[in-house]
Amino acid sequence: MNTNYIISKKTKRVFLSISVIGILLIALGFLFQNPESKNIWMSVLLNNLYFLFLSLFGVLFIALHKIAHSGWHVSLKRIPEALSTFLPYAAVLMFLLIFGMHDLYHWTHHDLHDPIIEGKSAYLNVPFFFIRMAVYFAGWIGLSYLLRKNSMSQDLSDDYKYHKQGKVLAALFMAFFAVSSSTMSWDWIMSVDPHWFSTLFGWYVFIGLFVSGIAAFILIIAFLKSQGHLEFVNKEHLHDLGKYLFGFSIFWMYLWFFQYMLIWYSHIPEETIYFAQRLNGFPVLFFTILVLNFLFPFLALMTRNAKRNIKWLAMVASVVLIGQWLNIYLMLSPGILGETAQIGFIEIGAACLYLGGFLWVIFNALSKKPLLCKNDPFLEESFHYET
Amino acid sequence: MRRYISAYFTDEEDLLRASKILMEKEISILDVLTPFPVHGLDKVLGLKESKLPTVGFIAGAIGTIFAFGFQTWAFVVDYPLFIGGKPHFAIPAFIPITFEVTVLFAAFAMVFAFLFRSKLGLGAKNKIHDERITDDRFVIIIDANESDEHFENVKNILEHEDAHDIQLKENQ
Numbered sequence: 293m294n295t296n297y298i299i300s301k302k303t304k305r306v307f308l309s310i311s312v313i314g315i316l317l318i319a320l321g322f323l324f325q326n327p328e329s330k331n332i333w334m335s336v337l338l339n340n341l342y343f344l345f346l347s348l349f350g351v352l353f354i355a356l357h358k359i360a361h362s363g364w365h366v367s368l369k370r371i372p373e374a375l376s377t378f379l380p381y382a383a384v385l386m387f388l389l390i391f392g393m394h395d396l397y398h399w400t401h402h403d404l405h406d407p408i409i410e411g412k413s414a415y416l417n418v419p420f421f422f423i424r425m426a427v428y429f430a431g432w433i434g435l436s437y438l439l440r441k442n443s444m445s446q447d448l449s450d451d452y453k454y455h456k457q458g459k460v461l462a463a464l465f466m467a468f469f470a471v472s473s474s475t476m477s478w479d480w481i482m483s484v485d486p487h488w489f490s491t492l493f494g495w496y497v498f499i500g501l502f503v504s505g506i507a508a509f510i511l512i513i514a515f516l517k518s519q520g521h522l523e524f525v526n527k528e529h530l531h532d533l534g535k536y537l538f539g540f541s542i543f544w545m546y547l548w549f550f551q552y553m554l555i556w557y558s559h560i561p562e563e564t565i566y567f568a569q570r571l572n573g574f575p576v577l578f579f580t581i582l583v584l585n586f587l588f589p590f591l592a593l594m595t596r597n598a599k600r601n602i603k604w605l606a607m608v609a610s611v612v613l614i615g616q617w618l619n620i621y622l623m624l625s626p627g628i629l630g631e632t633a634q635i636g637f638i639e640i641g642a643a644c645l646y647l648g649g650f651l652w653v654i655f656n657a658l659s660k661k662p663l664l665c666k667n668d669p670f671l672e673e674s675f676h677y678e679t
Numbered sequence: 680m681r682r683y684i685s686a687y688f689t690d691e692e693d694l695l696r697a698s699k700i701l702m703e704k705e706i707s708i709l710d711v712l713t714p715f716p717v718h719g720l721d722k723v724l725g726l727k728e729s730k731l732p733t734v735g736f737i738a739g740a741i742g743t744i745f746a747f748g749f750q751t752w753a754f755v756v757d758y759p760l761f762i763g764g765k766p767h768f769a770i771p772a773f774i775p776i777t778f779e780v781t782v783l784f785a786a787f788a789m790v791f792a793f794l795f796r797s798k799l800g801l802g803a804k805n806k807i808h809d810e811r812i813t814d815d816r817f818v819i820i821i822d823a824n825e826s827d828e829h830f831e832n833v834k835n836i837l838e839h840e841d842a843h844d845i846q847l848k849e850n851q
Contacts, residue, residue, distance in 0.1 A: 553771045559764070594736070596728065678718050 295664040297521050299655045307655070311648030317641025327638050333392035334628050335642035336385070341480060341624075342504070342617055342643075343650045344382040348473075349505020350375025351436040351465060354443075358462035363673035364532055367524050369665055371512050373443060374657040375505070376436040378650055383429040393418060396628055399486040409486050416483055424479060428472045435465040443665060450667040473498045481620075484627030488566045490555075496547045497623075503540045503585070504616035506533060507609035512654070514606035521663055524675060527600040531679045534599025537589060537609060545586035570622055573631030577622055584615030617643065682824055682849050683709060684833055685808070686842040688817040691717045697840040698723045698819060706833060712808055712818040734792045735785040742784025746777040823847055 321327055350372035357365045393400045399409050399416045439461050446454040474494030482493050510533050516522045555563045570578055592608045593599055625633040688694040701708055755767045794800040812818050821833055834845050
């Protein structure tokens, strides 16, 4: 069984042209739309977060299934491992925000005389913001590197100790991620509206991360399968990934709705302003997100056959990926750009540019290692898996 | 009068292999009784997918429409009250109840549809073939109305597959 994937020239050219299209769109945006520096930083932050989330999902998926003693995912685990190789690049891109803090985050302005923001200044101040960022990335990159290294050493030796070590690393990552996923969403997303807060926000962002990661995972599998690889991934594995996409789309909606409903019920102006801005400024986008992220996957993936058909599953996954991008856009843009913001050439161009680079990194990482791991005690179980 | 052959197995792997061989030789299996769900047995026996999810979907959809419609009628048309300064037609407030009623309808409909289709429910007679199939034995029931050689033939096949207590039985 040939398990080596070599990235073909054609694929490389496709990735490159996605990036080139992105650059052209950005150029068009500069010619016709006169973007302010705010627009540009907004696109940087949006795409940083989006691709960081996809990459974080890679580590999360491995860690989650390792500590849950899961067997079915083992034959697929090279793909989330490859996803997590984007993390160092995401870190560099995220630290670019040093130059954009003034445009992005209102709380960094000096002459505010705002008692609410002053009250939060012990947490929301620029040095601490970057210290936290450094801590998050140190933890994520370090643990994801150790997990990948552990999996590579397991390939070379059938010593059981690597399995045990992997579980310890996975548990460490889960504990670190449980806290950092919540605080990163306060830092990077919620603080664009510094007056507003929601205790549910961290979970809401986290579940968006999980859904978009699963969707990306499915698309990569669909692509590799269409190239004739991954013959050991069968309909049972797809069925489980489909169930993830289906279930977590519902859970995403659950958290979305309970954030909305509690704010709607209590009707406190400081809280309702968040949804008032979004409903008044972006009525179409507001409901489109609900359709793309919940209604469509809910109805499309309801039957068993839909989850086992790779083409259908890939189609739903791409819709969800677009929906999650729009979701992050709507979380950020009213706070940074106000209610008149629009999705233009800059935003779409930046997304294409990032996508090309992201795919380049991921598929290069995939082509460096065999697509099937060895010596994992659950590997045999993964082949015989049945839902 | 109906005649059948029953054969006992102690291991699900033997059961799966024997069912496969019987299906390949086109010997009609009336039923397979197991103490727990055996993976892959549905596929071997060529069973059709259950229609229970469809029942659940339809009943759930009815529940959604009923709950939403009833709340709308009650709060908007029949007895409009001002509650907390909210509009009469307050969609977010209706959603949790609509969700719960949807789940309730779907769950009840599926339970009753299942009981009805499998002829269970109140007053159903205990039709357990053998006490042992609730514990550690697997049983294949095979139709035996064709001919007398049929029994010998099946017995030969099954004995080869580690079955025990292969018997020809009759019931009224």
